[in-house]
Amino acid sequence: MLVVEDDPTVSSVLSAYLQRAGFESVLAADGLSALQEWRDRRPDVVILDVMLPLMSGLEVLRRRRAEDDHAAVIVLSARGEEDDRLLGLELGADDYMVKPFSPREALGRVEALLRRGERLGATALLPRVTERLGVRVDSGTRTATVAGRAVELTTREFDLLGYLIAHPGLTFTKEQLMRRVWGWDFGDTSTVTVHVRRVREKIEDDPSDPVRIVTVRGAGYRFGDESEAAVPQEQP
Template sequence: MTGPAPVVLLADDDQAITGQLAPLLERSGFTVLVAADGEAALGIAQDSHPDLIVLDVLMPRLDGREVLRRLRRAGVASPVLLLTQVGGSTERAMALEEGADDYLNKPFDPYELIARLRAVLRRSRRGLPALGAAGQLRAGQLRLDRVARRAWLGERELRLTPKAALLLDYLVTHPDELLSRERLLEVVWGWDAMSGTRAVDNRIAELRRALACDPGAPQWIETIPGQGYRFLPAVVVVP
């Protein structure tokens, strides 16, 4: 990383986790602030406006989702990554709908956390707001209403299966990021899903049909052979 070290607020009541993660994050080029409960995290975030915030969902005094809700109501737009112990679709939907930019299931690979943080940081440093906090997004002729869970291409509303709609939401909120099939499978179907990565490919094909996207000359979703997919257009927040 170049320039001043980005500041990360790491909030988790498990001292074993913060004791291991904080030094690793510092060695990876971050300045780390640590909070052991939700109220402390809320205060530090409101006072310091860190570049990135990592919140454990299950914390004393205030849980991570409540901290996230209060931060967004207070206008703190710092990107937020939630750490959750629940892999179900309801938990994931709540995390993303409440303004989280990403999440990881516990237990997780610390280096996956660092990769997630760097991806979010790259977007914010290009001047993009925290897309996870936005209610409506636009990418070219595509408009996504994340509250109503509806999408339009120009004047035509897209008719998508629920899984394809969730997949589109994650792609649009993570533009220009290489997303592996395994990551997309975890996000949309859940870490314990019996579905294979072929399910991801099928829903990508559904999105391409809806968007009239030619895989040979993609303008929406690019296939990275052997690695995954990337959403290509620039994304802006609709006021």
């Protein structure tokens, strides 16, 4: 586990708490050292402060996600810095905590992320190949195409798309998706909102008027059906 925090008091207390719970932790106090430690050690979980010397935590996250790193990431942000939290989710963070927070809360979130990684994935029991509205999802190779065009998805984006496309017409609340896709029994549902938006940007012809991942007002999200949109032809 990698703890990235420039406040030595916060990092030492958090690290000690995690180690008492049985987790091995490595500390980094600035963005450049965080980037290097992350590349070298490839941790399962990263607790990442946004405000860091030399390079921001968000830039560190952006670079690691660009390198297709799938570590679970919890972003730390100051109270009231909602833009940072949302940007962190958009860049591929899995969760966030607002300072000040308790070490017990941090431990709970770390354990939730690890449980998700250890359990059967959201697509494990789904059909090997599912194809609807021009979207083809292969849960074996974990690949997706839209009208024959390959779509690059993060781990969480793929799981979300795979779950929704395998249950066409069924509406799921944000809380249900957090439990069934993320494996969390708690957390901020804006995580789901951000991931839905990111998947739409990759699979919808017009993300502002989606026909594949549809919003059901006051209820949640569902995957559309053939009667709601013309299926695009596969590109040559």
